[in-house]
Amino acid sequence: MTSTDANTAYTEMDAMNVGALWRHLGDLFPTEPTSRAVPYHWSYRQLRPYMLHFADTLSIEEAQRRVLMLINPGLRDMSATVTGLYAGIQVILPGEQAQAHRHSANAFRFIIEGSGAYTTVAGERVHMSPGDLLLTPGWRWHDHYHEGDGPMMWLDGLDFPLVNALDGAFFELYPDSAQKADVPDDLSSLQFIHGRLNPSWIGERTASSPIGRYPWAETERAFTAIAEHATGSEVDGIALEYTNPFTGGPVLPTMACRVQRLVPGFLGAARRHTASTILHVVRGEGTTMVGEQAINWAEKDVFIVPPWATYQHRNGSTSHDAVLFTYTNEPVVKALSLYREEIL
Ligand code: 1HN
Numbered sequence: 001m002t003s004t005d006a007n008t009a010y011t012e013m014d015a016m017n018v019g020a021l022w023r024h025l026g027d028l029f030p031t032e033p034t035s036r037a038v039p040y041h042w043s044y045r046q047l048r049p050y051m052l053h054f055a056d057t058l059s060i061e062e063a064q065r066r067v068l069m070l071i072n073p074g075l076r077d078m079s080a081t082v083t084g085l086y087a088g089i090q091v092i093l094p095g096e097q098a099q100a101h102r103h104s105a106n107a108f109r110f111i112i113e114g115s116g117a118y119t120t121v122a123g124e125r126v127h128m129s130p131g132d133l134l135l136t137p138g139w140r141w142h143d144h145y146h147e148g149d150g151p152m153m154w155l156d157g158l159d160f161p162l163v164n165a166l167d168g169a170f171f172e173l174y175p176d177s178a179q180k181a182d183v184p185d186d187l188s189s190l191q192f193i194h195g196r197l198n199p200s201w202i203g204e205r206t207a208s209s210p211i212g213r214y215p216w217a218e219t220e221r222a223f224t225a226i227a228e229h230a231t232g233s234e235v236d237g238i239a240l241e242y243t244n245p246f247t248g249g250p251v252l253p254t255m256a257c258r259v260q261r262l263v264p265g266f267l268g269a270a271r272r273h274t275a276s277t278i279l280h281v282v283r284g285e286g287t288t289m290v291g292e293q294a295i296n297w298a299e300k301d302v303f304i305v306p307p308w309a310t311y312q313h314r315n316g317s318t319s320h321d322a323v324l325f326t327y328t329n330e331p332v333v334k335a336l337s338l339y340r341e342e343i344l
Helices: 006-015 044-057 160-165 187-191 216-226 330-335
Strands: 040-042 067-070 086-092 097-103 107-113 117-121 124-127 133-136 142-146 152-158 171-173 238-241 256-262 271-273 277-283 286-290 293-297 302-305 311-315 322-328 341-343
Touching: 040 044, 040 293, 044 067, 044 086, 086 142, 086 302, 117 133, 124 187, 216 238, 256 311, 271 311, 286 302
Parallel strands: none
Antiparallel strands: 040 302, 067 086, 086 152, 097 142, 097 171, 107 133, 107 152, 117 124, 117 142, 238 256, 256 322, 271 341, 277 302, 277 322, 286 293, 286 311
8 A cells, every 4th residue: 555545545456456335335236226228129120121131141151040139229248138138030041051059048939920940959840930939948959940932030039148147158069050850840849739738758847848839829829718708917918928837937947938918909007127028019019118218119029128117018009909929037037036026
């Protein structure tokens, strides 16, 4: 120590990588969460031409995955879409194959347009149609192949911002470009299709759902069956959660996936909670107030709600439903006892 002057002491301590807590208490212990993530909206109509441009000009071999990342302006340094979560839009053309790899991050795909593609996940071919949810739990080999016509596009959801924040990232390329399918196509979805009858011979009760694909036809059937009998939640309308049949809980240990139907004219109650949310518009149009900001969404768009931001959904149509697919890091926040929620 060279001086008794406080500023000199701070400078000297800083060079020693020592800080004075009393100068940072307010930032380190805010009275409530102050997310760097900002409310944000990506218009599919604006993104689509860029996806098609790179589909035309960038080979899948060069890209490995041809994906446009949706990056929150407040989280650019970690390529996150909202705190702990990532969203991207992937495009694959007929005849293309995205090579097999695996990573510790959990992933899923929600299919937006096209048909005739499949992904092979740990030896099972899982076919894709619009509205299907396909799971790729962490560390499962996966490659994508497109045998249909026209471009195929989907939303990729991953938890890699959380995995990276915890220094838990591993990644590996498969020795060949594609896996061989070693079980019947779509086996896992067929085995669990009933939803309440689980195959008793599957001994291992995994934390991630064993189901490769949650088909849109099943989702639509559930909405139709419920339509006249329930009004759902005052906040979210008819909101359904995709579940792990072994636990009844979220499909992935870090991410819960849901789909919600907002009836014509629906105006939800305002709410805030400490989980992060990413939303994708399956159909319809409307407005979600996120804090003071009005997000006007249309079909296939993606938007986010930061942790602890107040939000409220409105279906903009008085004659048509709106359907939103959503995912959240709520399972992580709850597991750590950090979940708080307020309905306003
Ligand atoms: C990934 O493996 C895929 O397998 C998509 O399709 C998006 C974004 C970041 C890291 C890995 C895929 C990804 C990704």
